[in-house]
Amino acid sequence: SFGAKAQTIEVNQVGYQINAPKIAAVLNSTNGTKFFITNISGTDTLFSAQLQPARNDVYANNIPVQLADFSAFQQSGTFQLIVPGAINKPQIIIQSLPFYTVGKAVLKGYYYQRASMPLLPQYAGVWARPAGHPDNAVLIHESAATNERPAGSTIATPGGWYDAGDYNKYVVNSGITMYTLLSAYAHYATYFDTLTTNIPETGNGLPDIINELLYNLRWMLTMQDTDGGVYHKCTNAAFDGMVMPNAATQPRYVIEKTTAATLDFAAVMAQAARIFAKWQNNRLPHLADSCKQAAVKAWQWAEQHPNLDYNQTSMNAKFKPAVTTGAYGDTHLIDEWFWAAAELAITTKDKPYINWLLQYKVPVAVIPSWNQVAALGMFSLLNHANQLSASLQPLIQNCKLQAIEVANYLLQHGNMAMHTVMGQSNNDFIWGGNAVAANQGMWLLQVFQLTGERRYLNGALSNADYLLGRNATGYCYITGFGTKSPMHPHHRPSIADGIQAPVPGLLVGGPNPARQDGQIYPNNYPETAYTDNDKAYAANEIAINWNAPAVFLLNGLNYWALQ
Ligand code: G3I
Ligand code: 9MR
Incomplete structure (x- = not known):
């Protein structure tokens, strides 16, 4: 009828695990009765059941949603989901391991973020690019000057991953990212031991998740000063324009040593020491010991400097040049x-x-x-x-x-209407809210491991469904996956490379009604305040700390599906 909103079906576009709960959502639907699963050409009905009673989605302007639960349909293949009255008939993929490729891709995403080295076509495909930011002579910022290292002198701090859509490298954000990837390995070692991502180090005797995170760990080690303190970030004074890494040649600085960066560094190095000990007699001699020593030294420095919070505004009042890149300030x-x-x-x-x-x-x-x-x-x-x-x-x-x-x-x-754990409250839909969903999933996977209770695993899965398309925008939020995914992330290489498809395997920040980027969004409801616009950095940027829980969640789900 006039004015009624079209009924659309939203599914996990990447796929459903054959023996797990399988749910689709019919949006703007109140009186639907049955749904049907047919073969892909629509000629044979293979399964049908009742739609669930409508519930309002409080995060999407209270639209009524009816769920289609086809958990009982346990056949692998590609099918069509039909709801009479709906405007789309989405494809449904059911497999034993539907998240295998996407799980690999979110790990491979880090390779594309590497600073200081060229990405070669045999690893990067059409996203090959020259090296950016050698970072072998980074200036000591006034805020970081000491007698031994006066402002304007330089240190080498090459490598590591770019933080996000920008080209700076921040220790605080590397901290949680490294923890999450190291933990993924700690939990699912047998799975990651054979998972390869086609990176330059593949086949060197180390798992690729370890190869990848070593690239950033070695950079982190260069950020520790001889006294044990750790520089807060390696950055330009101001954000670059939308150019490729090799065209971004503004001076780089290391900024003041802070308590937060130093403690996060200590935590990561202590954790890394345990994991790298596995290879201390062959592939990684001495590294575990070096990490442990670095961690202890960092802790000692933090004890002597317990109150050095990063406050960019007050720093800029005292030191030059003013720095306006990401703050990651925490008090x-x-x-x-x-x-x-x-x-x-x-x-x-x-x-x-x-x-x-x-x-x-x-x-x-x-x-x-x-x-x-x-x-x-x-x-x-x-x-x-x-x-x-x-x-x-x-x-x-x-x-x-x-x-x-x-x-x-x-x-x-959770969000009862969509049957996801994501949507505990409006506070889940913030800058980087998709990482809230992934981190909730990671939490639940760990509690599943502790208790053996499957409902926790199913909760984690519900957030994978959310990220991969069962949400009120109908976006699969990982670039390169699903039938509708971000094409214009706020990611400088994806914008500047002249390749239509964005760099794949990157999780965008997601709906964020606060819209701090000042862009025009379709609306400001928590679950739908999203726009696939490359200027909308508060909803459509990508970041290393957001991809990491997606690595944990998707690969963790693969691990458990294989047990
Ligand atoms: O701490 C307050 C909290 O008390 C309050 O209840 C809440 C209400 O919105 O806001 C909280 O502060 C938020 C803060 O993150 C901590 O969560 C700010 O509103 C929010 O604007 C801030 O967003 C951060 C953003 O940088 C701006 O500083 C994002 O978490 C962070 O992921 C993002 O990180 C950027 C880097 O700076 C630069 N590189 C890209 C990266 C991703 O966009
Ligand atoms: O590109 C920057 C992105 O990485 C940050 O998350 C964001 C918020 O700090 O800022 C982006 O840079 C913008 C800057 O803040 C304002 N001028 C336009 C810049 C590019 O959109």
């Missing part, structure tokens, strides 16, 4: 202390870290983000419980209770 560091203490306690078993943990206890852990890292330490402690001293066991028990309590809460408070 609440108890979670950073806890995370670093936890990783160092696990790796070294030394008293000072154990005592710190016993004195300060476990901060309230929330879904991780670059400035909320308590849960990182919490899960690390939990996963190493049997190696830790008796004195720490009550604290670890507290971690376990928190982990399960949050997981239960997540399962109970």
